[in-house]
Amino acid sequence: MTQISKSNQPQQTDISLLDFIQKSAVIGTWEYDVKKMHVTWSDETRKIHEMPQDYKPNVEAGLLFYKEGFSRNTITKLFTNSIEKHQKFDTELQIITGNGKEKWIRSIGVPIIENNECIKVQGLFQDIDEKKKNTELIAFKEEQLRNTFENALVGMAILDLNGKWLQVNRSLCKMFGYTESELKQLSFTDLTHPEDKLLGVKAMKNMVNGTIDNFETEKRYIDKNGHTIWALLSSSIVRNDKGEPQHFVAQLNDLTSAKENKNKIEELLNTTKQQNNRLLNFAHIVSHNLRSHYGNLDMLLDIIKMDLPETTENEVFPLLGQAVQHLGDTVNNLNEVATINLKRIENMKSINLLHTVEKIISSLSGQIISSDSKYCIDIDPSINVKGVPAYLDSIILNFLTNAIKYKKPNEPAKIELEAHFEENNVILNIKDYGLGINLKLHGNKLFGMYKTFHNHKDSRGLGLFITKNQIEAIGGTIEVESEVNVGTTFSLKFNKYEEN
C-alpha cells in the first residue's frame, strides 16, 4: 500500500489497467481536494457503497456512510488528523451502504503535502466484508473446536507419530491425575499398564503405513497415584493432502467405575452363589442328619416301650415321647420349606384353575358340609396358570382350610373365589368373611415362619409361610387385605400359561 501511496498522481496511470485492478481486487479510490472541498470517488468506490454511478459525494455525506459509533468516530478522527497533522491512516471499519447493508471495509488515506500544508487526501477503499466475515467464522469455529476439545467429558489427545502427547484436554489430565505439562513429558506407553503394553502397537504401525485409519480397544493405564484405569481407546490417524501421516487423535473413555461396578456385581453374585450352596448344604443337613438323629431317638423310645415297659410308667416318659415327636415335626416342616426354596422349577405346566379349585373343594367336601360353609366360584373355565400342580393344589387347599378354620365363631364360613386376566397374569382373589387379621399388628410377619395369629388348635404357623414360598417358586406374588371381624382377601398373581 505504501507503494501506491507514493505514487501521488494516479491520474497518470493507465486508466483501463487501474479499472481492471480496482474491479478484480474490489478496491476503489477516492480523493479529497482540501481547497475546493471537493470529494471524488472512483466507480468501484461507488459500487462498494452501493450507490448509483452518478452519485456525487461530499465530505459530510462520505463520513455519514460509516456506521454510527466506533466506525464513524474513528474515520472522522483519522480524516481530520490526516489534514491537520498530516498523518496517513489504514483502518478496517464498518459502513452502511446505500441499500442499508452493513459491510466491513478497509480505508486507506494519505495526505498530499505542499509547502507544509495538506492540499489533498488520496485514498483507497476496499470491500473486505467477505474476508472479514470468513476470518471471524474461522476464528469462531476454531474457538468452538478448541472448547469442544478442552471441555469434552472424554479424554482427548493429539499425539505425534512416536506416541508423544502434543495436546491433551482437561478430562484426560483429570483421568490420569497429571497436569498438562506433566503429561506432555510422558508418552502414552509410559502410562500404559505393564500387561497391556503391546496392545495397539501393531494397530499404530498399521495406521502409519496406511493399512487402517482407526482402531478401538479396551486397555488399562496407570494414573499418577499408581491406580489402574480401564479405558476404551478410540484412535485415528490424521493425514495431510498427500496422504502422509501427521499425527494421531485419541479418545479415552474412562471405564473404571463401570468395571468396578461390574466386579462388585460379580462379587455379590459369587457371595450369593456361596450362600445358596450353604443353604443347599443346610437343606441336606436338615433332610438327612437331623432326621437320622430324630429317627434314632424315636426308634430307641419304641424299643424301651417293648423292652422295658416298666420304665415307661411315669410322668416323664410320655413327655419325652412328645418332645421327640415335636422334634420330628419340626424337622419335617423345615425340610418342606427347604425343598421349596431351593428347588429350581423348570418344567412348569399349564394348570386349569377352575378344575383345580373344584378338585380341592370336593376333597374338602366333608369339612365344608359339616361346618355348613358356603362358597361361591367365579372363575372362567378357560383360565390356565403356569405352575407346578402339587404347589397350586397346596396353595388353594391352604387358603380354603384357613378360611374355614378362621371363620367367625357364631356363623358359618363364607368364601368367594374370583379370577381374571390382568396383562400376562392371572389374578385369583380369595375372599372370606371370617375373623380377619390385624395387619397393623401382624402385617410384617403374616407370612413368617411359626407365626400364628389366632388361638386355634390346629395352627402350626407354617401354612402361609409355605404357601407364600410356593407362590413365589412358580413366579407369583401375594397381597393381602384384611379387617378384624370383617374378613380377609388374599390376592394371588400367577403367570398366565401361554403356549411356548
Next chain:
Amino acid sequence: MKKIDITCIVDDDPIFIFGAKRMMELSNFCNSFMIFKNGKEAIDNLKPIMQSGENIPDVILLDINMPIMDGWQFLDEFTTIESHKQITIYIVSSSIDPMDINRVKRYESVSNYIVKPISIDTLKQISVDVLNS
C-alpha cells in the same frame, strides 16, 4: 410259620444297628444277622459268601449315606455279582430328598425305599413281603 433266616444290615450308624437289631429280636423277625459298617465292607464279605452259596442273606437293609462306599456304589457293584438265591434289598435312609427316592426307582434289584425310623409295623410288612416273594 415261615421266618426270615438271615438279615444283612449295611449301615454306619451304631445306634441304628443296635435299635434295628433289638427290634428284630423283639419281633422275632429273623434267625440271624450280618452287620457291615459300610458298602465296601459289605461287598468284600458278601462276594465270597455269594460265590460259596452258603449263608446267603434273604434281606439286605441298605443305608445310603455311608463313608468309604455309599449305598449307591454298593448297589452298582453288588448287582454285578451272580446270585443263586433271591435277595430282597431295601434302602433304609433318613433322607426324604425326592432325588434319593426317585433314584431308587432306577434299581430293579431294590424292592422299596424305607424312611427311618423303622418301626415294628415296618418290620412286619417287610417280613410279609419277603416271605411271599
